[in-house]
Amino acid sequence: MRRRRRVVLWAAALAGYAFLYVPLIIVVAYSFNNSRLNAEWVGFTLEWYDKLFHDQDMLIAAGNSLAIALVASIVSTLLGTAAGVAMYRYPSRLLSVLVLAPIAIPEILMGVSLLIFFVLLNLTLGLVSVALAHIAFCIGFVAIVVRARLAGMDETLTEAARDCGASPWNTFRYITLPLIMPGVIAGALMAFTLSIDDFVITFFTAGAGTVTLPLQIYSMIKIAVTPEVNAVSTLLMLLTLALIIIASKLSPTLLRSE
Amino acid sequence: MIVVAVHTPSRLGRWLVSGPPLAYLIVFFALPSLIMVLASFRTPGEFGGLAPLIEEGKLDLNLESYARFFSESVYAQIFLKSFGYALLTTLFCITLAYPLASLIARSSRRYRDLLLLLVILPFWSNFLIRIYAWMILLGPNAALARTVNRVLAWFGHDPVPLLFSAFAVLVCLVYVHLPFMVLPLYANLEKHDQALLDAAQDLGANAWQRFWRITFPLSLPGVYAGAALVFIPAFGIFAIPDILGGPEDSLIGNVIKQQFLETRDWPFGSVLSIVLTVVALAFAGLAAWVARGNLRTPSSARGSRA
Numbered sequence: 235m236r237r238r239r240r241v242v243l244w245a246a247a248l249a250g251y252a253f254l255y256v257p258l259i260i261v262v263a264y265s266f267n268n269s270r271l272n273a274e275w276v277g278f279t280l281e282w283y284d285k286l287f288h289d290q291d292m293l294i295a296a297g298n299s300l301a302i303a304l305v306a307s308i309v310s311t312l313l314g315t316a317a318g319v320a321m322y323r324y325p326s327r328l329l330s331v332l333v334l335a336p337i338a339i340p341e342i343l344m345g346v347s348l349l350i351f352f353v354l355l356n357l358t359l360g361l362v363s364v365a366l367a368h369i370a371f372c373i374g375f376v377a378i379v380v381r382a383r384l385a386g387m388d389e390t391l392t393e394a395a396r397d398c399g400a401s402p403w404n405t406f407r408y409i410t411l412p413l414i415m416p417g418v419i420a421g422a423l424m425a426f427t428l429s430i431d432d433f434v435i436t437f438f439t440a441g442a443g444t445v446t447l448p449l450q451i452y453s454m455i456k457i458a459v460t461p462e463v464n465a466v467s468t469l470l471m472l473l474t475l476a477l478i479i480i481a482s483k484l485s486p487t488l489l490r491s492e
Numbered sequence: 493m494i495v496v497a498v499h500t501p502s503r504l505g506r507w508l509v510s511g512p513p514l515a516y517l518i519v520f521f522a523l524p525s526l527i528m529v530l531a532s533f534r535t536p537g538e539f540g541g542l543a544p545l546i547e548e549g550k551l552d553l554n555l556e557s558y559a560r561f562f563s564e565s566v567y568a569q570i571f572l573k574s575f576g577y578a579l580l581t582t583l584f585c586i587t588l589a590y591p592l593a594s595l596i597a598r599s600s601r602r603y604r605d606l607l608l609l610l611v612i613l614p615f616w617s618n619f620l621i622r623i624y625a626w627m628i629l630l631g632p633n634a635a636l637a638r639t640v641n642r643v644l645a646w647f648g649h650d651p652v653p654l655l656f657s658a659f660a661v662l663v664c665l666v667y668v669h670l671p672f673m674v675l676p677l678y679a680n681l682e683k684h685d686q687a688l689l690d691a692a693q694d695l696g697a698n699a700w701q702r703f704w705r706i707t708f709p710l711s712l713p714g715v716y717a718g719a720a721l722v723f724i725p726a727f728g729i730f731a732i733p734d735i736l737g738g739p740e741d742s743l744i745g746n747v748i749k750q751q752f753l754e755t756r757d758w759p760f761g762s763v764l765s766i767v768l769t770v771v772a773l774a775f776a777g778l779a780a781w782v783a784r785g786n787l788r789t790p791s792s793a794r795g796s797r798a
């Protein structure tokens with residue numbers, strides 16, 4: 235009786251995992267498939283990767299994505315770490331709402347409100363506007379990771395430093411920062427991943443002339459299914475999965491739901 | 493003598509730390525949102541965007557876009573349709589997430605983190621790639637569509653396209669949002685006291701009764717939290733119906749996109765965005781309120797414990 239229930243539970247959960255992974259595995263598998271159609275396995279090829287690395291539009295898009303992700307992750311890590319420390323040390327309702335709301339509301343709302351904002355400011359839509367938008371939604375993710383790290387920290391260490399006469403800055407620089415560093419790095423990797431993956435907010439804030447990887451993928455799949463998209467998807471997945479696995483090793487709380 | 497040094501947080505330190513992120517989020521989040529609210533009361537410009545704020549000495553603020561929203565029933569219908577899709581997505585996610593979350597909660601510590609990581613990883617792969625995956629799976633040449641249509645042919649039914657349909661939109665909505673339901677549900681199930689289930693079994697409750705009368709009621713806070721996390725993004729989605737849906741599967745996100753990028757009617761687009769926010773927040777508030785109320789009123793399972 236008990237065993238049968240366990241089998242049923244395992245079967246249902248396995249079906250759930252299959253639902254999560256089969257689609258992604260098919261994308262990866264067909265990126266090596268010697269057929270344009272993405273419908274059945276024909277034979278192994280690296281043709282689509284070769285094509286990818288000679289696709290000028292795709293390379294420009296990749297360059298833009300990396301540049302934006304680099305700037306957005308650096309700035310949002312600085313601001314997000316400050317926000318995380320502030321939320322822990324000086325709890326304020328205003329800050330919590332402003333940090334968490336961009337994560338909680340549907341993305342499209344942030345996209346359209348920033349579109350109005352940038353156009354009214356006469357800021358030409360492009361790399362700068364996209365980076366500014368990405369920073370805004372990455373701050374919250376970094377802040378959450380950093381605050382979780384602080385919450386697990388031994389408070390007596392900072393008190394001892396202060397008792398020994400260290401200034402608040404020195405206490406932060408030599409005690410708190412080294413202790414929360416894994417959280418800060420995890421937050422930076424998350425921010426990089428979120429930025430390089432973002433489609434919706436980028437879609438509204440990039441304007442006509444600027445293309446990032448997700449925007450390039452979007453315009454390709456709107457026309458047709460092509461294995462070149464599978465190839466770029468495979469590489470992008472490898473990159474983000476590596477970053478996230480490193481981040482989750484640095485900050486195990488990433489695994490716990492907020 | 494013991495000297496207790498109390499380091500009161502300085503006002504300066506507080507502003508130095510919270511000032512920069514606060515300033516950034518006020519400028520690039522709060523202010524744009526406020527401007528969007530104001531834009532909803534303005535008149536659309538002749539060539540898109542907004543008409544001048546002050547024209548011929550008169551301030552341009554009116555309720556015309558709101559009036560239009562409430563007078564043209566097509567928009568209420570699209571909201572209703574989006575609500576239906578988001579609700580169905582939430583229900584399917586609960587059904588699929590339950591076995592996953594229970595298995596993870598019951599597995600040994602050694603495998604728990606791995607099983608959890610496996611649920612979270614797809615969430616971290618690119619959103620468009622996950623949509624694209626379903627374009628391949630549901631495509632007309634793929635095995636799934638051919639099998640379905642072969643079965644339909646036996647019954648003398650005409651072939652149906654799986655892609656560009658309401659079915660494709662719903663499957664992908666569930667697919668993309670499933671991790672949001674598993675995580676809070678797992679966090680809740682993990683805390684359940686096995687002794688309650690053992691006691692119920694001793695008193696003669698069968699597996700089904702133990703689930704419906706103990707596990708499920710106790711898991712409701714997790715279910716409500718997951719429901720809010722799934723419903724809100726699903727309600728505002730535009731990429732999934734845009735890529736996988738047919739012309740009839742346009743949801744509110746698509747209409748908002750259309751208003752801002754194609755029709756360029758900002759005031760009306762802002763009205764739709766504000767209604768979307770209000771409905772989404774109302775749903776989240778409702779979920780939080782029900783979850784709290786549920787904790788206060790002793791359910792049958794809690795009652796037996798008191």
